[in-house]
Amino acid sequence: MNESLLRELVPAVIGVLVRRGADFAAAEDAVQDALVEAVRGWPDDAPRDPKGWLVTVAWRKFLDAVRADTSRRRREELVEAEPLPNPVEAVDDTLQLYFLCAHPSLTPASAVALTLRAVGGLTTRQIAQAYLVPEATMAQRISRAKRTVSGVRFDQPGDVATVLRVLYLVFNEGYSGDVDLSAEAIRLTRQLAAKTNHEEVAGLLALMLLHHARRPARTGPDGRLVPLAEQDRSLWNSQLISEGVEILQTALARDRLGEFQAQAAIAALHADAQTAEETDWVQIVEWYDELVRLTDSPVARLNRAVAVGEADGPRAGLAALAKLDPTLPRHAAVAAYLHERDGDPVTAARLYVQAARSAPNLPERDHLTRQAARLNAQLRS
Amino acid sequence: MAKYLLLKHYRGAPAPVNDVPMDQWTPEEVSAHVQYMRDFAARLEGTGEFVDGQALSPEGTFVRYDGEGRPPVTDGPFAETKDLIAGWMVIDVETYERAVELAGELSAAPGAGGKPIHEWLEVRPFYAEQPTATE
Secondary structure, eight states, rough: OOOOHHHHHHHHHHHHHTTTOOOOOOOOHHHHHHHEEEEEHHHHHHHHSHHHHHHHHHHHHHHHHHHHSSOOOHHHHHHHHHHOOOOOOSSSOHHHHHHHHTTTTTHHHHEEEEIIIITOOHHHHHHHHHTSOOOHHHHHHHHHHHHHHHEEEEETOOOHHHHHHHHHHHTTTTTTOOOOOOHHHHHHHHHHHHHOOOOOHHHHHHHHHHHHHHHHBBBOOSSOOGGGSSSSSGGGGGHHHHHHHHHHHHTTTTTOOHEEEEEEEHHHHHHHHHHHGGOOOHHHHHHHHHHHHHOOOOHHHHHHHHHHHHHHHHHHHHHHHHHTTSSSHHHHHHHHHHHHHHHOOHHHHHHHHHHHOOOOHHHHHHHHHHHHHHHHHHHHH | EEEEEEEEEESSSSSOSOOGGGGGGGHHHHHHHHHHHHHHHHHHHHTTTTEEEEEOOOOOOEEEOOOOOOEEEOOOOOOOSOOOEEEEEEEEOHHHHHHHHHHHHHOOBBOGGBOOOOOOOEEEEEEOOSOOOOO
């Protein structure tokens, strides 16, 4: 019994408990308890019917919790309502769980945590490790999130866009601890894509696959960041790329463009270039124009300035950059890059130092420092 | 076992022996330094002495309470602030001597010219838990 198979069962089991009359918060707790027991016991003694086992154990956990509860009346009602032993219905509530866990009333961090637990079937400990917080903190975050959505009806349709934002957040967290959050985000997005017929779900899945395909080339053996232009493209996962491109093409054919499809299109154009020099920057600029139109995002405008710099030369890139707020994250790094291409290493080195100072993470800081060091060494010689 | 904080400063510590700003090193020297820090942490995990390590961005802000119903006052970053912490490592070791030994090794991280930086690190003991048996 592998753990990912076990985790796939979690949302359906929560659904069974909810349909039997448990509220979402209690059902989710009971399934988590059953999951922890399964993770402990199954490696030695896996049941023949894993889902049936989970339903039985989770329902028992739920009843135990209710019995421990002070409300006598509620206990009696529920024990009366205890169903006949044909527990596993065919209805799939997974989609409803996605909506509930990404409910707009939740903060992004809460929605992420709740999604990973109730839809992803991760234990609180695994989620805490992945986000580098104490387990008790994560447990509190999850239980507060559940209180927040306690009034939401389980059968209400939700908004796919909020679910996609949550999954995208999970994907971008990368991996630390023993859970690969990018891979987990892909699994959850695949599952969502199989249950919906939504072009932006497909767009996000394509985007994730195309980025994931490049991951082996993105860091050097010493953990250093390797920029796109310098990546060893033979390390890219061609299978993931062709899958991503195919999913994207099917989505684009429906002619309902959204931000994830546009981003995936940009990633696909990068993936399509055998060498950095062959990159079709003119088309990439066009897709950034679409992305800016769809999102009006300053980050998209910043990336567009880089693409313009490649398509029309560094001066054009700097002109595009000049229209943007200089306090934008990574503005100095983009400016440094364009100034170097424009033949001004002195300004570029100064900007790289400035960019390193405000870098959002260590690999980026080290990379930017190395760029400044490289230019300064050139200037000395 | 006792816990110690090894504190690294952007500013505020006495000047290191090999005092050249990082952007004046060669890119290879920057890489060698980063690698040394990673290896050091990995080795302490191996010996069961590593607790935590974090690096801080130099961009910070001072904040203080400004009275009932008012938003907090923020100020900074101050270019002239004397003390600016760059990061820390928490270790859990048998003795104070071991803490000093490890801080010495960390301070030997290579810098410009591939030579040790000899930077000053601050070693601060954590307050221990109150013992259960007091007599």
